[in-house]
Amino acid sequence: MAGHSKWHNIQRRKGKQDAIRGQLFTKLSRDIYLAAKEGGGNPETNFRLKVAIERARQNNLPADNIARTIAKATGTLQGVSYEELMYEGYGPYGVAIMLDIVTDNRNRTAADVRHIFSKRGGNLGEAGCVSWMFHRIGAITILKEGCPMSGDELMLQALEAGADDIKEDEDSYLVITAPEAFKSVRDALEGAGLTLEDAELTYQPDNWMTLDGEQAEAVMDLIEALEAHDDVQNVYTNFEPAD
Template sequence: MAGHSKWHNIQHRKGRQDAKKGKIFTKVTKEIMLAARDGGGEPDKNPRLRAAIDSAKSANLPKDKIETAIKKGTGELAADQIEESVCEGYGPGGVAMLVQIATDNKNRTVAEVRHLLSKNGGSMGESGCVAWMFDHKGVLSFDKESYSEEQLLEVGLEAGAEDIIDDGEVWQVRCAPEDFTPLQQAYQEAGMEVSEAELTMVPQNTVGVDPETGRKVLKLYDALDDLDDVQNIYTNFELPQELLQELEN
């Protein structure tokens, strides 16, 4: 899964650059509102909200805007009605595409996603057609130069860690969503710095693509990501090394 993970890391760096343009602010604000609406406004009791706040801080969203988004989610402040949904389909080469949306007009946004899939060599599928290919996981990343696999295991096993993945420059510690907050707290109490923490959809297996197909998939991904109402896009493709090197450069 190295090609998939490395691409994922490149996307996160790109996301931090986009934050300077303010685009990511809309997405992280929506996620905070939705998380607070569904699970309450206390991060220690709401793993999704805790992850959303961490993402917002990484994107440099101001503290007052984070607090406002929480209050809008809990109903303390008035807010637009936002509906969550998932669009499932396939991209070029048959790769799975799981597109999470948050919108005030579901019909419009689903139509936009369907159009972009068709326009870029993909297709919309029925509900459940690709969701089974992914697992909902908490993922904590740690700098390899700072910690060993043994150190992470020693702290993590009792707190819910399921697996530790060698992900190039970082270790990825994976857990069930309900163990996300306790695991993060355990590492923090041990004085171990988490470089990134998220609740995400992890593909069970990846599908290798050739450079030409990879470029088409990336074009589709970027087109979907540019939609204001698209929150997250999960895929199972694995890019070839030559294409990853192009992206790095």
């Protein structure tokens, strides 16, 4: 029985890992699809596609999947058509949440997301209910490892290119830009020989809401459930756990 139990646990864990990998592959493929649909299928001239492909390769998405997804997006291969949506709502304790949605069936996705919110003490709201609490920024990540510049040199380079700020943590630098300056700063940093780990337009809250204990756990449970849904590409929130 012990041997059977061990094998059962291994299979269950493997099944869970396979499901997580499949879910990740779905999200990566949709990123590639939307990037190629928006800016064409050449990653040399479409930076969003270039970043999406690099992220997919880092997570071992097969090359055939990448090529097939680009072909679908550019019309050379028939397939489903996706649309991008933004959902807004409130989590437990009034935490603000925004979701980037990519779906081929908005009615199904809305019902799923509404159920996830309501089951965990939140509610899906109307457009504009929380977006006023956030602002759009450009975020460019550069790893310290392999960076040819010091932090001071990178800051000078970024600010001269039009960046608003640069933040540093243990492993990386984060360059913050206004949305309209994002492309020019990104191009300038690449032109200076820097390798960008990530570069995207994202949302940042104007003010953070700090929770701890059971309150933080309740919010994290909702966020994790939303992130686990295939159609949710990104989750933005003004919640941060207490130290």
